[in-house]
Amino acid sequence: MNAPVDYLLHLADNALILGQRNAEWCGHGPILEEDIALSNNSLDLIGQARMLYQHAAAQIGKGATEDTLAYFRDVPDFRNYTLCELPHMPLMAATSAGDRDFAMTIVRNFLYSSLMVLVWDQLQNSKDAQLAAIAAKSLKEARYHLRHSRDWLVRLGDGTEVSHAKVQAALDQLLPYTQEFWSTSPQESAALANGTGIDMAALQADWNQIVDEALQEATLQRPAAGGFVPTGKQGIHSEHLGFVLAEMQSLARQHPGATW
Amino acid sequence: MTTTLTAAEQAWQLLEGLSDPEIPVITLRELGILRDVREGAAGLEVVITPTYSGCPAMGQIEDDVKAALATAGLQATVVTQLAPAWTTDWMTDAAREKLRAYGIAPPHACASEKPGAANVVQFAARGAKPEAVHCPQCGSANTTETSHFGSTACKALYRCLDCMEPFDYFKPY
Numbered sequence: 001m002n003a004p005v006d007y008l009l010h011l012a013d014n015a016l017i018l019g020q021r022n023a024e025w026c027g028h029g030p031i032l033e034e035d036i037a038l039s040n041n042s043l044d045l046i047g048q049a050r051m052l053y054q055h056a057a058a059q060i061g062k063g064a065t066e067d068t069l070a071y072f073r074d075v076p077d078f079r080n081y082t083l084c085e086l087p088h089m090p091l092m093a094a095t096s097a098g099d100r101d102f103a104m105t106i107v108r109n110f111l112y113s114s115l116m117v118l119v120w121d122q123l124q125n126s127k128d129a130q131l132a133a134i135a136a137k138s139l140k141e142a143r144y145h146l147r148h149s150r151d152w153l154v155r156l157g158d159g160t161e162v163s164h165a166k167v168q169a170a171l172d173q174l175l176p177y178t179q180e181f182w183s184t185s186p187q188e189s190a191a192l193a194n195g196t197g198i199d200m201a202a203l204q205a206d207w208n209q210i211v212d213e214a215l216q217e218a219t220l221q222r223p224a225a226g227g228f229v230p231t232g233k234q235g236i237h238s239e240h241l242g243f244v245l246a247e248m249q250s251l252a253r254q255h256p257g258a259t260w
Numbered sequence: 261m262t263t264t265l266t267a268a269e270q271a272w273q274l275l276e277g278l279s280d281p282e283i284p285v286i287t288l289r290e291l292g293i294l295r296d297v298r299e300g301a302a303g304l305e306v307v308i309t310p311t312y313s314g315c316p317a318m319g320q321i322e323d324d325v326k327a328a329l330a331t332a333g334l335q336a337t338v339v340t341q342l343a344p345a346w347t348t349d350w351m352t353d354a355a356r357e358k359l360r361a362y363g364i365a366p367p368h369a370c371a372s373e374k375p376g377a378a379n380v381v382q383f384a385a386r387g388a389k390p391e392a393v394h395c396p397q398c399g400s401a402n403t404t405e406t407s408h409f410g411s412t413a414c415k416a417l418y419r420c421l422d423c424m425e426p427f428d429y430f431k432p433y
Contacts, residue, residue: 033407033417040409047314051342133343137313140345140433148408 003128003196005056006079006187009069010233011119012052013080015138016070017241018112019045020248022105024088030102037148041109044141051134071252075241079187082232083108083177085241090169103156103166107174109149114210115181116142118203127195150214157218164219171215172223180230181207187233267304267334271297274328275306281320282412285362288321292350295341304329304336309346311433312413348414348433359430360396365418367432368393393429395420405429 023042029035053066060069086108088100120142123135156163182204191197215222232238251258265273275297278288288294288308296307306325310318322338329336348367356366368391392401400422407417415428 033409037407037409040413043314043316043413044312045314047310047312051313130342133345136345137310137342141313144408144431151408 001127001129001194001196002055002059003126003131004187004190004194005059007191007197008052008056008059008131009077010079010185010187012049012056012069013078014084014112015045015052016049017078017080017244018084018108019043019049020244021084021086021088022109024100025105028100034102038105041145041148044138044145048134048138048141051137052131055130055134067252071249075237075245076235078237078241078245079185079233079235080241081112081177081180082230082238083112083174083180085232085238085244086174086177087240090166090173101166101170103163103170104174106149106152106156107167107170109145110153110214111174111178111211113142113146113149114214115178115203115207117146117210118206119198119200122198122203126197131196146210153214153220154218157215157220167218168220171220175223176225176227177230179225180232183229183231185233266299268297268299270332271304271306271329271334271336274332274334275325278324278328281317281324283359283362283364285358286351286355288325290352290355290358292346292348293321294325297336300337300339302337304334305339306336307339307341309341311346315413317412346433348430363396363427364415365393365396365427365429367430370432393418395423395425396427397425398423403427 019042022038022045025035025038026042027035029038049070050066053069057064057066057069086104088102088104090101090104117139120135120139124132124139126132126135153167156167158164182201184200188197188200192199212222230238232241275294276287276289278294280286280288280291280293283291291311293308293311294306295309296305298305298307306329308318308321308325318340325338326336347370349370351367359366393403393405394401395403395418398420400420402421403418404421405416406419406426409415410417410428414430414433416431417426418429419426
């Protein structure tokens with residue numbers, strides 16, 4: 001039994017796009033250790049994406065490979081959460097690298113890894129044996145990403161006035177995007193129906209607990225979520241994904257088949 | 261008397277001593293990366309498993325395997341197998357001792373992990389006390405984590421508060 005291709009792409013695109021985003025810190029980390037940490041986080045995420053793309057490509061056939069899926073699809077084909085594609089900047093102030101905000105990075109990684117520890121744990125029981133194997137590997141990495149981002153969330157939240165304000169602002173901006181986790185998409189419904197996917201709504205209580213415990217320890221206030229629910233996983237993205245793809249795909253598109 | 265080895269047996273002999281490209285003090289077999297050598301339908305198959313999903317050494321490992329076999333004129337397909345997921349629990353005691361002697365604190369066990377303890381595979385709840393990581397230089401348990409991530413995906417950076425030496429800790433995974 002194989003998971004629907006679109007479902008595999010949803011999981012893979014989340015990992016690839018967040019991995020690409022976190023890699024923007026490579027060479028620009030606030031301290032050397034965090035530069036290394038975020039690059040390692042990216043390495044894990046891109047590794048997860050590769051395994052999922054390979055699995056999807058085998059089902060698609062017709063010459064599809066992990067590379068064609070990563071580099072030769074366009075914005076509407078991507079199935080990632082909008083949360084994963086947002087820039088590291090608060091409130092779209094600017095697009096220059098100097099405005100990269102570490103608090104945004106940490107809050108996003110925390111919100112996402114809090115979800116993925118639950119998702120990968122459940123997907124270990126997927127009827128898609130290869131997806132279950134990928135989940136078992138990815139779970140270990142997601143737990144470590146959660147540990148890393150949660151430590152920083154607490155350190156910044158329960159830190160100085162400035163760090164607290166920055167991380168609270170990042171939380172206020174990013175938390176509403178997590179509503180997308182609980183909305184349903186056709187690929188998630190299809191995967192749930194054939195036993196290869198999971199019921200996302202059933203994870204919400206556990207996710208809330210992970211998040212609320214950490215926010216309390218970090219002395220942060222959970223903002224109200226409501227209103228607009230993002231639709232990235234259905235291919236309707238924010239304006240930011242196009243820029244991510246332009247940078248990520250340009251080399252492969254200018255030099256198709258290039259190797260080194 | 262001479263014994264004729266099968267291609268798989270010969271391949272095992274060649275691959276047995278192959279070391280990890282990033283931690284040359286231990287072999288791929290001791291690390292648990294080299295899983296199996298077998299006769300497949302299309303010839304010899306060498307089964308390897310990745311450590312971390314994005315471990316950049318996997319390509320090098322595949323090349324090393326092929327190069328080692330080529331010295332005896334053998335050819336093989338390298339098969340990557342994910343399940344069961346690689347764990348540091350597969351590392352032998354001898355391999356752990358080699359790591360320690362090399363200056364890397366070996367990983368704690370994952371499978372026998374006490375509830376609430378902090379490590380890679382078991383997320384630590386608030387107030388959980390992580391197991392002490394002993395300094396590979398002086399043996400002291402008085403050490404502190406400097407960074408969650410170290411020089412390779414599989415290691416974290418620690419510092420000994422007694423002998424003051426920084427060192428790598430092979431994370432339980």
